[in-house]
Amino acid sequence: MTDRMLRDAFERIADRAEPVPDLAERALRTAARRRNARLAAVAAGMAMVAVAPFAVAAFDGSPQRQGPVSGRPEVVLPSDDAAGRAVVRACLRGGSPVGTMSQRRAEYGKPADYRLLTSLRVGEETVAMVGGERGFVLCSRSGSGGNMEPPMFRPWPGTRDKGLWAFRPPARIDAVGSVPTRELMDLHHVVAGRVKPGVTRVTVAWDRDRTAEAAVRNGFFIARIDGAIVPTNGDEDDMGGSASDREERVMGLTAFGADGRAVYRFNAGGITAFHSGDCGAPLQIGRLLCTDDPDTGFTPR
């Protein structure tokens, strides 16, 4: 009564499954509906982008567009050191990042191709952004442990052939999402991105008047607030049913120069999640964040 006991228990559970009529037809209808929805979103999205105001906020306050860059792309990653390498290994769990099917993908690079970009401490835990020339991984660790979830690869949104800083505004968001904490029902809600030289400080604002100071380092930043997993039926005491991440809405970010003055504000519009891996999918939320001009912001007066 060992392995057999577990196998038999699963078999008995599986025996409760009832046949589902018309499964193939239902799947085909669902696939068709999703395809149609994506096509509709493409049309709507294109219209929205076409009329979106292009309020350019340049670094020095004057309108300025990144000029064409010739020669070798300037992808400047932070220098490598032993401590950084240890964090990278832990965050990547010693191998290549995983794709959307949670499988290791060698084409995303090996740990040696990645650097610790920036990180912040939350008690005993660390939330970090590690990245390479093609993309990055968000990571949460407890103590010196490994990433608490598989290292999900996120490509750098926007163009990469002109380097990682070819985006137009002084700061840009590359990721909005959650990473686990040690506690099953808690999360870190994270915003991560890049800043151009001269930006020394970034704050990120969430709904309900919450603002967090980002860790800015090497031209990258990461900020977080407490997230949580809540029952979807809204009953905090009933954990027998389904649950989902509590919705945390990102309202915007503010970038500050060395003199402490705000040089740029970005209106994030209450976005709750952004995964650059979905940028090829027409339904991507925060579609503007997929571009080099992820900007609906303005220069503060």
Next chain:
Amino acid sequence: MNAEARESFGRFVEARSASLMRLAYVLAGDQHAAEDLLQTVLARTAARWRHVRDSPEAYVRRALYNEQVNRWRRRGREASVAAPPERAVGDRSDEVELRLALERALLALPPRKRAVLVLRYFEDLPEGQVAEILGCSVGTVRSQTHKAIARLREIVPALEVRLETAEGTR
């Protein structure tokens, strides 16, 4: 999808739906969630039929695991805490009660831990293959298995003796 592709997709689903539904049920824990899980994966399979039609079963089974674990990891942590058994089982001669308690305890495990046990004990796959499917290391598979069994013992203390060798024999 053209008529020929629809037909071959339909034939595949008709032939394999019972087996796939059983797997979806042990992963999701109830009929409704299992139907939703399987239909989500089959809709994705239909959209990618041109690429997966040569070995659709492997694709669907892998997608079922990943979809269920991802739902938990990214959006859901669904059904992470189901109702525990009404009472601990103390009488080892009461095999029926023990079996029921074990089933309830398995369904009370978080989906990722349950998925590891399903892969190892229901699908009877070696650790390396489990790690490959779940996108983690063999060490993680072992630790998840250990934790899952520890959790089963916690929920149903009477299982302690019965499951001792389960950990050691795999």
